[in-house]
Amino acid sequence: MLQKKYSFNYCIFALAGFGFLYFILPLVLQSFVGPEFYIFSKEQNNVYFENITFYLLLVVFLFVLSSSMIHSPWVVNRPTTTVNYFIIAITFIYLIFVFGKGLILSRNGVPREELLEIISSQLVPGFGYLLLACFFSIIRLRKSYLLVAFGLLALSLDVVYQGKIFVTNALMLTMFFLDNNRIKLTFFRVVSFVLIGFGFLAFIFILRSFSAGENNAAIGVYTYFSEFMGVNATSGWAKEYAANGGAHGFFNFDPILQKFYIGSVGHGLAISPVAYFIGNFGDYFYLIIFIYFLVLFLIFYFSSYILGRFCFFILVYNFIHLLRHGPDIFLYKCFLQLIIVSLAVLFINFFAKIRFK
Numbered sequence: 001m002l003q004k005k006y007s008f009n010y011c012i013f014a015l016a017g018f019g020f021l022y023f024i025l026p027l028v029l030q031s032f033v034g035p036e037f038y039i040f041s042k043e044q045n046n047v048y049f050e051n052i053t054f055y056l057l058l059v060v061f062l063f064v065l066s067s068s069m070i071h072s073p074w075v076v077n078r079p080t081t082t083v084n085y086f087i088i089a090i091t092f093i094y095l096i097f098v099f100g101k102g103l104i105l106s107r108n109g110v111p112r113e114e115l116l117e118i119i120s121s122q123l124v125p126g127f128g129y130l131l132l133a134c135f136f137s138i139i140r141l142r143k144s145y146l147l148v149a150f151g152l153l154a155l156s157l158d159v160v161y162q163g164k165i166f167v168t169n170a171l172m173l174t175m176f177f178l179d180n181n182r183i184k185l186t187f188f189r190v191v192s193f194v195l196i197g198f199g200f201l202a203f204i205f206i207l208r209s210f211s212a213g214e215n216n217a218a219i220g221v222y223t224y225f226s227e228f229m230g231v232n233a234t235s236g237w238a239k240e241y242a243a244n245g246g247a248h249g250f251f252n253f254d255p256i257l258q259k260f261y262i263g264s265v266g267h268g269l270a271i272s273p274v275a276y277f278i279g280n281f282g283d284y285f286y287l288i289i290f291i292y293f294l295v296l297f298l299i300f301y302f303s304s305y306i307l308g309r310f311c312f313f314i315l316v317y318n319f320i321h322l323l324r325h326g327p328d329i330f331l332y333k334c335f336l337q338l339i340i341v342s343l344a345v346l347f348i349n350f351f352a353k354i355r356f357k
Contacts, residue, residue: 005182006180007179008062008069008179010175010179011066011172011175012059012062012066013175013185013190014171014193015058015062015316016058016059016062018319018323019058019323021227022228022231022324023051023052023054023272023274025228026231026233027051027052027232033229038265038266039233039265039269040233041233041236041237041239041240041264042240043237043239044235046239047235047239050235050239050278050285051235053286057289057290061297065297065300066312068301069300070301070304070308071308071309079137079348083137084137084141087137088134088137088138088141088146090130090134091131091134092150094127095153099153099156099157101118102118102157102160103160115161129340132317132337134150135169135176135317136310138173139176139177139313142181144177147177150170150173151167153166154169155167155170155200159203165320167200169317171193172313172319176312176313176316231270231271231272231323233269234261234269234271235274237260237275238257238272238275238276238279240260241257241260241279246260248279248280249279251328253271253276253279254276254325254326257275257279270324271325272323272324273322273323273326276326276327276328277289292327292331299335299338300315300334303342306342307342307345311338314337315334317337318330318333
């Protein structure tokens with residue numbers, strides 16, 4: 001069933017759902033593993049309100065931006081169908097090559113940590129822009145078989161390398177693809193996506209457990225939900241770091257905080273945006289996160305005059321950076337990609353006007 005107007009219902013559902021997993025679910029799971037679990041700071045029980053507030057403000061930001069965005073941009077010319085198919089073909093061929101190499105390595109018994117390092121080294125500089133261009137092409141062509149093909153390729157890559165990033169990208173692409181084709185959001189589809197998502201997480205967990213051999217129940221819960229619990233735990237460590245008068249690190253706070261807790265935890269944790277703002281701004285946490293979302297809103301709103309609703313996909317595409325890599329990295333990547341894509345679209349529009357004069 002089609003909607004009469006464009007919306008971002010699927011994207012908001014996905015982003016709000018991911019936010020819930022990173023900011024709210026760990027607070028619930030904490031009661032199962034206990035506040036004394038090894039990844040937690042002694043301040044972990046004192047960051048509930050900060051996590052809940054950040055999540056609620058994030059959801060409000062998504063709704064306000066989606067309802068305010070310009071869907072029809074000033075610039076109307078886009079790459080031709082041939083160019084779109086060429087971009088998709090190049091991307092798929094490269095990813096198939098990466099998959100083939102990973103399959104050989106995994107069959108030779110290379111451990112997961114080395115596989116993740118290898119795939120990072122295999123992705124050439126600028127690959128993120130090629131992947132983004134591929135996604136734009138799939139969205140523009142509106143061909144569901146291309147979406148399915150990328151989904152299968154993403155699943156194959158993540159199974160071989162025991163990761164989650166490509167399937168996450170495929171999910172984000174699917175959400176925007178459905179929104180762009182005005183497919184109505186239904187309860188059945190919501191339940192289906194939730195079950196598929198947690199089913200995939202369970203599948204990856206089983207793959208990793210073949211070599212883990214850990215029988216501790218708390219470790220088992222943490223291993224399954226480590227994508228979320230470990231990230232959220234950094235907010236407690238940031239609270240403790242700020243209470244001890246730690247130095248600010250606006251552009252490198254992740255390694256700074258990691259040095260603070262590594263002796264207690266024993267390994268690094270991906271950083272929560274809540275941890276970033278608590279550690280750097282302390283008592284000004286609530287004011288700064290409001291300003292941060294306001295800046296994000298202005299950047300994406302004015303970008304929509306050039307890119308239309310497609311600029312919202314850049315937010316969707318980079319959303320994982322906000323959740324686990326740092327709000328500074330998220331802001332930088334979004335801003336840079338919006339500029340580069342806008343310049344590319346303006347160039348295409350200018351070239352088209354000269355060609356057809």
